[in-house]
Amino acid sequence: MAQGAADALERAGFSRRNFIKGTGALIVSFSMGGALETLAAQGRPAVFGENAAPDSPLATEVDSWIAIGSDGIVTAYTGKEELGQGMSTAQTQLVAEELCVPLSRVKLIVADTSLTPDQGVTSGSQSHPANFNHSNLAGACATARQALVELGSKQLNIPADQLVAVDGTIRAKNDASKKVTYADLVAGKKFNLKVDASAKRKPASEWTVLGKPIGRPDMAAMATGTFEYVQNVRRPGMLHGMVVRPSSVGASLMNVDESSVAGMPGLVKVVVKKNFVGVVAEKPWQAIQIAKKLNLTWTPGPELPKQETFYDHLRTQKPVRDIMLVNSKDVDQKLSEAATVVKATYLHPYQMHGSVGSSCAVADVQADKVTMWSPTQGVWHQRATLAMLLGLKAENIRVIFTRGSGCYGINGADTVTYDAALLSQAVGKPVRVQLTRKDEMAWENYGFAFTIDERAGLDAQGNIIAWDHEAWSPVLGNRPVYTFPGNVITGFLAGFQPEEFKPRSPAPEPTSFTNNSNGIPSYVVGHVGGADHGAGKIKSERAQLHNVVSPFWTGPLRSPQRLQNTFAHESFMDEIAAHAKADPVEFRLRHLSETRMIDVVKAASVKANWDARPSPNPRAKSASGFATGRGISCVAYEGDNGFSAMVAELQVELATGKIEVKRLVVAIDAGPISNPDGLRNQSEGGALQGLSRALGEEVTWDDHNVTSIDWRTYHSLPLGFAVPKVEVVLLDRPDLPATGAGETAITVVAGAIANAIYDATGVRVRQVPFTPERIKAALAG
Amino acid sequence: MSLISLRVNGKTHSLDVDPTTPLLYVLSDDLGLTGPKFGCGLGQCGACTVLVKGQAVRSCITAVEAVQGIEITTLEGLGTPDKPHPIQKAFIDEQAAQCGYCLNGVILTAKAFLDKNPKATEKEIQEGMSRVLCRCFTHTRMLRAIEAAQRGMAR
Numbered sequence: 017m018a019q020g021a022a023d024a025l026e027r028a029g030f031s032r033r034n035f036i037k038g039t040g041a042l043i044v045s046f047s048m049g050g051a052l053e054t055l056a057a058q059g060r061p062a063v064f065g066e067n068a069a070p071d072s073p074l075a076t077e078v079d080s081w082i083a084i085g086s087d088g089i090v091t092a093y094t095g096k097e098e099l100g101q102g103m104s105t106a107q108t109q110l111v112a113e114e115l116c117v118p119l120s121r122v123k124l125i126v127a128d129t130s131l132t133p134d135q136g137v138t139s140g141s142q143s144h145p146a147n148f149n150h151s152n153l154a155g156a157c158a159t160a161r162q163a164l165v166e167l168g169s170k171q172l173n174i175p176a177d178q179l180v181a182v183d184g185t186i187r188a189k190n191d192a193s194k195k196v197t198y199a200d201l202v203a204g205k206k207f208n209l210k211v212d213a214s215a216k217r218k219p220a221s222e223w224t225v226l227g228k229p230i231g232r233p234d235m236a237a238m239a240t241g242t243f244e245y246v247q248n249v250r251r252p253g254m255l256h257g258m259v260v261r262p263s264s265v266g267a268s269l270m271n272v273d274e275s276s277v278a279g280m281p282g283l284v285k286v287v288v289k290k291n292f293v294g295v296v297a298e299k300p301w302q303a304i305q306i307a308k309k310l311n312l313t314w315t316p317g318p319e320l321p322k323q324e325t326f327y328d329h330l331r332t333q334k335p336v337r338d339i340m341l342v343n344s345k346d347v348d349q350k351l352s353e354a355a356t357v358v359k360a361t362y363l364h365p366y367q368m369h370g371s372v373g374s375s376c377a378v379a380d381v382q383a384d385k386v387t388m389w390s391p392t393q394g395v396w397h398q399r400a401t402l403a404m405l406l407g408l409k410a411e412n413i414r415v416i417f418t419r420g421s422g423c424y425g426i427n428g429a430d431t432v433t434y435d436a437a438l439l440s441q442a443v444g445k446p447v448r449v450q451l452t453r454k455d456e457m458a459w460e461n462y463g464f465a466f467t468i469d470e471r472a473g474l475d476a477q478g479n480i481i482a483w484d485h486e487a488w489s490p491v492l493g494n495r496p497v498y499t500f501p502g503n504v505i506t507g508f509l510a511g512f513q514p515e516e517f518k519p520r521s522p523a524p525e526p527t528s529f530t531n532n533s534n535g536i537p538s539y540v541v542g543h544v545g546g547a548d549h550g551a552g553k554i555k556s557e558r559a560q561l562h563n564v565v566s567p568f569w570t571g572p573l574r575s576p577q578r579l580q581n582t583f584a585h586e587s588f589m590d591e592i593a594a595h596a597k598a599d600p601v602e603f604r605l606r607h608l609s610e611t612r613m614i615d616v617v618k619a620a621s622v623k624a625n626w627d628a629r630p631s632p633n634p635r636a637k638s639a640s641g642f643a644t645g646r647g648i649s650c651v652a653y654e655g656d657n658g659f660s661a662m663v664a665e666l667q668v669e670l671a672t673g674k675i676e677v678k679r680l681v682v683a684i685d686a687g688p689i690s691n692p693d694g695l696r697n698q699s700e701g702g703a704l705q706g707l708s709r710a711l712g713e714e715v716t717w718d719d720h721n722v723t724s725i726d727w728r729t730y731h732s733l734p735l736g737f738a739v740p741k742v743e744v745v746l747l748d749r750p751d752l753p754a755t756g757a758g759e760t761a762i763t764v765v766a767g768a769i770a771n772a773i774y775d776a777t778g779v780r781v782r783q784v785p786f787t788p789e790r791i792k793a794a795l796a797g
Numbered sequence: 798m799s800l801i802s803l804r805v806n807g808k809t810h811s812l813d814v815d816p817t818t819p820l821l822y823v824l825s826d827d828l829g830l831t832g833p834k835f836g837c838g839l840g841q842c843g844a845c846t847v848l849v850k851g852q853a854v855r856s857c858i859t860a861v862e863a864v865q866g867i868e869i870t871t872l873e874g875l876g877t878p879d880k881p882h883p884i885q886k887a888f889i890d891e892q893a894a895q896c897g898y899c900l901n902g903v904i905l906t907a908k909a910f911l912d913k914n915p916k917a918t919e920k921e922i923q924e925g926m927s928r929v930l931c932r933c934f935t936h937t938r939m940l941r942a943i944e945a946a947q948r949g950m951a952r
Contacts, residue, residue, distance in 0.1 A: 238894050239900055240875070250829065741937075
């Protein structure tokens with residue numbers, strides 16, 4: 017961020033805080049009646065089941081979200097960040113639409129603990145559900161518009177129902193000359209109103225800004241190299257830090273030989289705090305040289321579980337947490353009565369976020385005032401845990417979200433923010449840290465590995481009568497939330513423990529339905545608490561998860577658990593369809609009840625001109641040495657937070673096992689579409705990121721260390737691979753609530769690919785990634 | 798430290814730096830340029846790419862002393878938000894980015910490739926981009942933008 021902009025924000029920050037907290041000089045005050053008083057009494061809403069920071073702007077107050085200046089500029093404050101997914105564009109559209117002002121008159125302030133409400137983290141496909149329905153930002157906008165109309169009514173002496181909000185003014189419907197601007201109505205003053213969940217949102221049929229393919233306002237700056245990422249933040253007197261991570265996983269620091277770097281150019285300080293080691297220098301290249309040269313002695317860490325047998329290892333560990341998601345208690349009996357029982361085990365590796373730009377943060381830690389420029393997904397989480405890490409008061413810490421490289425979940429952003437803070441505190445000056453490629457990749461919170469058993473019983477007609485899902489997955493750490501700096505590597509090295517699970521084994525029976533992990537397949541009724549919540553028809557159902565301790569840090573990676581479970585469910589559904597000699601699309605539709613699921617499956621298969629017949633394809637193998645196939649996969653994301661289905665078409669080179677995907681057709685239902693081009697961009701990117709994860713990505717390790725530490729050892733599909741045609745079909749649902757949209761496409765890719773490989777070759781691959789070696793071995797049978 | 802003369806985006810700079818410093822750090826920290834970016838420091842991803850006499854060069858593994866006095870162009874030297882270069886405009890028109898961090902390497906690699914291979918086929922363009930990473934996987938839009946830029950150049 018440029019100096020000027022940062023200073024302006026800083027000034028805004030202090031005045032903003034006083035503005036929101038201030039009780040004097042309230043000139044505009046609307047009375048909205050009883051329902052709102054009730055809302056007011058509720059106070060601060062829960063964020064992901066946790067309470068928001070106690071001194072954060074109240075989400076129930078319109079003033080926490082919206083301010084109208086004397087220049088007519090509408091400033092909106094949001095906790096949902098722009099991570100590259102287009103969220104700032106969509107939120108700007110929302111504000112412009114609901115408040116009836118041009119896009120150019122909306123200024124969006126994003127995730128800054130001095131300015132914006134605490135909305136937890138920007139993750140989990142929750143930004144649209146949180147801010148585009150009836151509470152939070154959308155609710156505040158609708159309430160503000162309603163209030164402006166009422167205020168205009170008083171000012172113009174015209175009944176509210178004869179007024180309309182147009183272009184930043186309230187004016188008479190039948191006489192455009194009778195009008196008053198928002199600026200004249202409220203400039204610089206507070207609304208002093210509660211967000212009214214019943215305030216009327218503009219119906220989608222009247223949208224002129226939302227629902228349109230508005231381009232990203234940051235696009236030109238990105239394409240011309242002038243956009244300022246957190247990597248570009250420079251502060252006066254700023255120094256550069258590098259960290260030195262342990263020699264192996266679980267190693268402890270024995271000795272630091274500072275003489276090994278004495279006199280090196282630019283050296284400012286070697287910083288040690290328990291097992292955390294870093295160096296500070298005047299210039300970044302000097303810091304890198306010093307970090308390399310610094311002589312440290314570590315204890316040998318514990319031996320890591322062998323990668324070759326890791327999936328079986330997971331089954332044999334004592335679980336730290338068992339979770340029963342659904343249990344009709346008749347599964348074993350139904351399986352014993354079934355005409356056929358089908359069983360299979362699916363394996364998914366640890367994968368990494370692997371941001372293309374390694375994570376970076378800038379910290380300015382003074383004795384009583386801390387300013388952080390951080391790409392974290394949760395600025396309020398950072399503020400609370402930085403206070404613990406630095407031994408300072410949270411209210412003296414300001415965390416300003418500053419965009420970094422795309423993160424796709426908890427990459428190195430949180431840990432590098434701690435790195436910068438610890439080093440800055442040690443030298444009393446601003447410090448910038450950008451991780452090395454290896455430090456980013458070897459120590460991040462990986463996406464979960466999984467071993468998954470699936471069993472199903474079929475009746476004599478080939479219908480599924482029972483489904484049993486049992487999964488094992490390793491966990492360690494997570495997002496830091498408000499109290500666990502030890503959930504990421506730097507906090508742990510500095511002396512904090514990762515959050516411990518209270519052992520819970522065996523799992524208690526479920527009392528409420530949740531399918532956030534997609535552990536429950538789409539094809540069962542999901543009967544919990546006396547009602548059916550699932551997307552399917554199968555009544556006999558059981559789904560359970562066993563978490564065991566991971567040797568590596570873990571955390572959310574785009575579609576966490578959902579992607580792994582869906583790979584298993586959708587591969588298995590295909591296996592059952594093949595047993596029943598049924599067409600995979602028809603077989604899915606036969607077991608689904610949720611119309612939105614049925615619609616995406618139909619939309620994808622129609623667009624792909626689906627070749628309806630059982631798999632494998634009897635005509636797949638050609639004399640050319642290639643076999644071609646098609647596969648389908650679908651998901652009700654988190655049960656009800658978005659729907660997608662994908663058809664993949666590919667060819668397998670039989671001699672090498674190499675897969676070339678020719679076409680991906682994905683149908684997406686995310687509720688009302690805020691920005692069709694943004695949704696397409698997310699879906700195309702999700703489809704290809706999913707393909708990269710399905711075909712090549714896998715964290716690897718030896719006895720003591722992660723060995724996938726750069727782009728030669730961790731295999732991401734480059735721009736130059738034979739990119740398939742990606743076709744996105746959008747199903748608009750203008751009258752339904754907004755759902756997530758960033759993770760639906762990626763979730764269905766591995767299943768669609770595995771099913772197409774089976775269709776082409778008659779060989780079932782049950783382990784991700786589908787490398788040529790694995791396919792070749794499977795073909796050799 | 799020694800005095801190094803660098804010619805970047807048409808301007809000459811005289812800098813007192815360690816001559817073995819990779820060019821990227823000098824561009825980012827001594828000259829304050831925001832186009833070239835640190836991605837891997839290993840020459841594997843392309844985020845740090847600059848044009849040296851029109852060739853795409855990875856500045857994270859190029860010592861500053863090796864490019865003394867040679868014309869260097871960074872992404873911001875190609876065009877500006879108000880007056881983007883045609884290839885930058887093609888990326889803007891196609892909305893070919895998500896986080897945008899890799900764009901520097903994508904656009905400069907494509908420019909160097911198209912300048913040399915104006916009649917490249919779709920497959921040749923993909924091969925030309927085979928050492929560049931985009932982790933948001935905005936591939937389809939980026940390749941479309943490169944092809945649009947190629948058509949623009951042909952006119």
